[in-house]
Amino acid sequence: MTTLPAKRSVLRDTKFLRLWLAATASTVATWALPFILGLAVLERTLTASGLGVVLAARIVGFLVAVPIGGVLADRYSRRAIVFWAGVLSLVSTPLMAFGGLPVMVIASVLLGAGQGACRPAFQALTAEVVDGSQRQQANAAMTFAVRVSTLVAPGVTALLANVVSTSAILLGTCALWLIVALVPPGGASQAPRERGKLHQEFLDGLREARRHPWFLAGLGALALTAAVGQTAIAVALPLVSRDRYGTEFVLAAGTTAYSVGALAGALIIARWRPRNQGWTAFGGLALFGFAPLSMLFPVHPVVIVAAFVAVGIGIELFNVPWFTAMQREVEPDKLARVSSLDFLISYGLAPVGLALIVPAIDGYGLSAVLAVCAAMCFLAPAAAALVPSSRHLSVKTPRSA
Numbered sequence: 001m002t003t004l005p006a007k008r009s010v011l012r013d014t015k016f017l018r019l020w021l022a023a024t025a026s027t028v029a030t031w032a033l034p035f036i037l038g039l040a041v042l043e044r045t046l047t048a049s050g051l052g053v054v055l056a057a058r059i060v061g062f063l064v065a066v067p068i069g070g071v072l073a074d075r076y077s078r079r080a081i082v083f084w085a086g087v088l089s090l091v092s093t094p095l096m097a098f099g100g101l102p103v104m105v106i107a108s109v110l111l112g113a114g115q116g117a118c119r120p121a122f123q124a125l126t127a128e129v130v131d132g133s134q135r136q137q138a139n140a141a142m143t144f145a146v147r148v149s150t151l152v153a154p155g156v157t158a159l160l161a162n163v164v165s166t167s168a169i170l171l172g173t174c175a176l177w178l179i180v181a182l183v184p185p186g187g188a189s190q191a192p193r194e195r196g197k198l199h200q201e202f203l204d205g206l207r208e209a210r211r212h213p214w215f216l217a218g219l220g221a222l223a224l225t226a227a228v229g230q231t232a233i234a235v236a237l238p239l240v241s242r243d244r245y246g247t248e249f250v251l252a253a254g255t256t257a258y259s260v261g262a263l264a265g266a267l268i269i270a271r272w273r274p275r276n277q278g279w280t281a282f283g284g285l286a287l288f289g290f291a292p293l294s295m296l297f298p299v300h301p302v303v304i305v306a307a308f309v310a311v312g313i314g315i316e317l318f319n320v321p322w323f324t325a326m327q328r329e330v331e332p333d334k335l336a337r338v339s340s341l342d343f344l345i346s347y348g349l350a351p352v353g354l355a356l357i358v359p360a361i362d363g364y365g366l367s368a369v370l371a372v373c374a375a376m377c378f379l380a381p382a383a384a385a386l387v388p389s390s391r392h393l394s395v396k397t398p399r400s401a
Contacts, residue, residue, distance in 0.1 A: 070340025261312020
């Protein structure tokens with residue numbers, strides 16, 4: 001088993017840094033794409049409707065590839081799956097840059113597939129490279145990179161747009177996918193096992209997930225929170241900023257505060273080891289309710305900003321222990337499949353929330369929708385915390401508990 005020495009800091013180990021660099025490159029490329037394509041709309045090289053089709057195609061590719069990538073990452077070398085996912089994204093990017101709309105749609109599906117296939121493989125590869133005692137710190141470093149990327153990618157993209165064309169910026173992301181393909185370290189050797197059909201192996205992953213009640217409860221809470229909480233941020237915050245405060249400042253400040261809070265949350269959880277880590281994680285997830293709640297009343301904008309900082313902190317107090325628990329509790333040869341289920345459900349329900357919230361606002365009013373979203377964000381994690389194994393994110397109670 002290839003692991004880091006137990007007493008050495010994960011941030012000083014070359015293997016983990018290589019893994020962290022590759023995962024960060026993947027995240028930056030993923031987050032930059034919508035902004036790059038948005039610039040193409042401004043330059044009139046892509047229509048607004050074309051942008052929607054291309055981004056929708058990427059989501060389709062992502063959701064299709066996540067479960068397949070999970071099965072393949074448990075069947076073959078996780079390092080190899082990351083390599084081929086990076087190559088797929090690498091070769092499809094030039095088609096996005098220079099093709100017409102039909103070619104862009106096909107390339108977007110392939111690009112989304114590359115992005116989706118590498119997610120569960122990265123999760124499983126982290127468990128192979130990092131010692132169990134250091135995985136919480138490693139996962140915090142990973143999520144820290146994600147949050148920095150969300151802050152940096154749009155600004156860097158906008159700055160580059162003043163110097164080079166949109167196609168050149170898009171082509172530049174090929175360098176990021178080259179890092180994804182070539183930089184990650186090798187992990188542990190996969191033990192030989194009998195291989196079935198793809199759908200049968202995915203069902204084996206489902207059965208493994210069912211062995212962990214805390215996982216099923218947490219996944220349900222996470223999916224519901226993502227569907228209604230993220231939707232409230234994406235749709236309601238621009239409306240509140242425009243109609244109530246008459247300025248874009250609240251929108252910009254709220255989204256920035258969320259990312260800043262998430263950075264702070266990653267730093268906190270990198271060192272903090274709560275005794276009841278599951279209850280702490282679900283408490284953090286429940287903080288998401290403050291996002292719609294803060295927009296429900298005519299409060300000072302500072303209150304909204306403070307609420308979004310708390311939401312950002314809370315989401316990382318959930319994410320890092322959640323990933324760490326999966327890497328600890330799930331059978332190693334099924335970890336990528338269970339991780340793919342996590343990404344599939346939590347990401348897959350978000351578009352459903354986006355599709356439903358606008359008609360709901362039109363039919364019942366913004367205040368009623370925000371109140372329901374807040375209640376669901378508070379209640380879903382609370383219900384998940386009632387599952388006995390959720391207290392420690394483990395079916396076995398630690399001796400120190």
